[in-house]
Amino acid sequence: MSLKIKLPDGAIKEFEENVKVIDVARSISDGLANSSLAGIVNGKKVDLDYEICQDAEVSIITFKSEEGPEIYWHSTAHLMAQAVKQLFPEVKVTIGPAIDNGFYYDFDSEKAFSDSDLEKIEQRMKELSNEKLPYVRKEVSRNEAMEIFKAMDEPYKLEILSEIPEDEVLSLYSQGDFTDLCRGPHLSHTGKIKAFKLLRSSGAYWRGNENNKMLKRIYGISFPSKKELKVYLNNLEEAKKRDHRKIGKELDLFSINDDIGPGLVLWHPKGAMIRHQIETFWKEQHLEYGYNLVYTPHIGKGQLWETSGHLSFYKDGMYDSMEMDGIDYYVKPMNCPFHIMIYKSSKRSYRDLPMKLAELGTVYRNELSGALHGLMRVRGFTQDDAHIICTPDQLEEEVEKLLDFSLMVLGKFGFENFEIYLSTMPEKSVGDPNEWQAATESLRKAIEKHNLDYKIDEGGGAFYGPKIDIKIKDALDRSWQCTTIQFDFNLPTRFDMDYIGSDNKPHRPYMIHRALLGSIERFFGTLIEYHAGNFPVWLCPVQVKVLPISDATSEYANEVLEALKKRGIRAQIDERSEKINFKVREAEMEKIPYMFVVGGKEAEEASVSVRRHTKGNLGVIKLEDAINLVLEDKE
């Protein structure tokens, strides 16, 4: 459909193709009826706040199968705020945006919102939705807005307004007795919101700053129909089944024990076998890619952490010191200083560079108790850490190799969907801005060379250098940073690192920190959720389970087991006097990829009945062929 709109300067703009209008909201400006609309133009989401020409075709659609439900959610947030203000007039409103998955609204309230309060609010929202209250837009000057919110006694809105320039024109949106400061756009009326659910309440600091007051936040989601809401809630339940904490328990992979301490992981035999496969692969590949493997201690003298700056900037994140012979030692929160000491153990020449030191280094950090989360955020974890020390002219090539390496490794584990972020120089930083620029450009070039989508986190770099992060989403759509490639313009100076160049003069080298998996714990967590426990065969702790039908075939079943083991396949046998149905069921629940069922028939003709996890019975196959089938799948 095509759409014509009149821009504020009077010009007419016409969109020819692929225009989808998400919704149109009526508004009143200077006494004239106006409309604001949000739409999708050529696949891109746009907020249009202009007058629609009389002759323009506009058909209102919902976001059912389109992108851009933000307007919907934002309007629901306003609806919720209205309901809350009616039920609890003493509550002060703050902000309520749409987020990736729904919306929230933060309230300043002495009282916490209980589950029954949420039900009450939902009920009131239903009533307000039935009233089909129009969302009315009104443009006002900043000072007018100040007067309005002063009269309403809304201090948080006043605080926001006080930071806006006086000459700016602002928009207010009202529905019924509720008015909010808001850019819009919004739905035309509250009746459009047909299905919603308040999901949970939680605390949130005003403006995200922990020195500010803790507000009460309510999260919710809404849809144009009850059916979509039902599907959404159902998906949410399904996603919880992939939770690594649940699967970790079911498959007996790991545990975290109260008596040992929060955030400290026990790797059970099956989880440890998977980790062993990961580590073996990791080490082989690093040797292949020109890294040197190193090992370093778990503790180091306070002086070392003084030099590195950790004790002045990161002390809260470190476990407390322990004393030996009158000297304080600290458990390491990072491996860098140790690798630097290896570098500095002898005089280095430009011919030694690039030097790549890699270690599966176990570190301990005092993470806030409230931040701990299964394997995703723990207090003791092993980073697949490496430091690349190079000359300025090696920079670009090294960064490119590094990204290649990262993508190859992620691919090996089956990861295909991830988000890439490039973080640039923050306000407070150390190092030469020209070097920052060169480093940032080398990162950008490497990403673009791979033709990858990425987002720029402007000013999101560490104070010591720009970085690339790769984040992987968990079952509930939360992103976790795994791969990280970080420049460091801080430590080489602090530790006075140098190399002798071809000019026979000392130079400061570049240093890059990088972790491909991030931490093995977190990586394992995302791996579990990504595959829902159905790991690629090469990682499975048990790849084949041999299931004899009865004691009569026990001898042959053991021959099969031995044949598998001889070919390097991790196999087990289930010789219990149980029915085959029961053994199959258990093997299926253990998510073992291959089950070899053997009975009299198979014993006679040296074959096995192959069953593939989630795929079912593949039929009787000669033992040798069955083994080759597994070996192929293992690659």
Next chain:
RNA sequence: GCCAACGUGGCUCAAUGGUAGAGCAGCUGAUUUGUAAUCAGCAGGUUGGGGGUUCGAUUCCCUUCGUUGGCUCCA
């Protein structure tokens, strides 16, 4: 650390202001089985820890620890 919810045997979950009950797992025995649960018996809990209210608490209150969801932080 902050806000909130939750915490019952190894696991999943019941119940009640009057000293806890089931299924699975475990153990013992029987069963020898053809692609997702064979049957029977037995054993297992000072209801996260501490304190209080009460004639009596697992249930109500306080506190502490832990978990979960957010905030903050971050691999």
